[in-house]
Amino acid sequence: MRHAWSAGGARTSDGQFVSVGAIEPKFYAELLTRLGLDPAALPKQHDRAGWPLLRERFATAFADRSRDEWCAAFEGSDACFAPVLSFTESRRHPHVAARGGAIELAGIAQPAPAPRFDRTPGAARRPPPERGEGGAAALADWGFDAAAIADLSRLGVGFAR
Numbered sequence: 001m002r003h004a005w006s007a008g009g010a011r012t013s014d015g016q017f018v019s020v021g022a023i024e025p026k027f028y029a030e031l032l033t034r035l036g037l038d039p040a041a042l043p044k045q046h047d048r049a050g051w052p053l054l055r056e057r058f059a060t061a062f063a064d065r066s067r068d069e070w071c072a073a074f075e076g077s078d079a080c081f082a083p084v085l086s087f088t089e090s091r092r093h094p095h096v097a098a099r100g101g102a103i104e105l106a107g108i109a110q111p112a113p114a115p116r117f118d119r120t121p122g123a124a125r126r127p128p129p130e131r132g133e134g135g136a137a138a139l140a141d142w143g144f145d146a147a148a149i150a151d152l153s154r155l156g157v158g159f160a161r
Helices: 025-035 048-062 067-074 087-092 094-098 135-141 146-154
Strands: 007-011 017-021 081-083 102-105 108-111
Touching (some): 025 048
């Protein structure tokens, strides 16, 4: 079965986004409770014909508060809800910090190598490439000939040869 409409995301009043994955009935019920939506006034969760109305109700509800307000409202719940974080926010998130999920290498923040195993830990062995590094080789791999690559370079596409 394809996932119900309750797996997706929504924009909040501050223009940020949240994600929702309340597919199982108990998580869906919790989601509706936290959103303040009456299940009796909505189509059934797996009624595909009713999904457009459910999407509309979800969008309206989430647009009523900021992302941070929704995070507070869902704190400690099993509603399968999470904020959509920017890369900068995610690096500072307590879960990422506790798990060592972000590193800095050569002054550049980036995700830590994954997966991480106890007996065979991964490691970042070199800094990330400079902007455009390897671009000409990639274009050649994709079928661009030397003349086309030179034209792109003259246009300032910004790759290193």
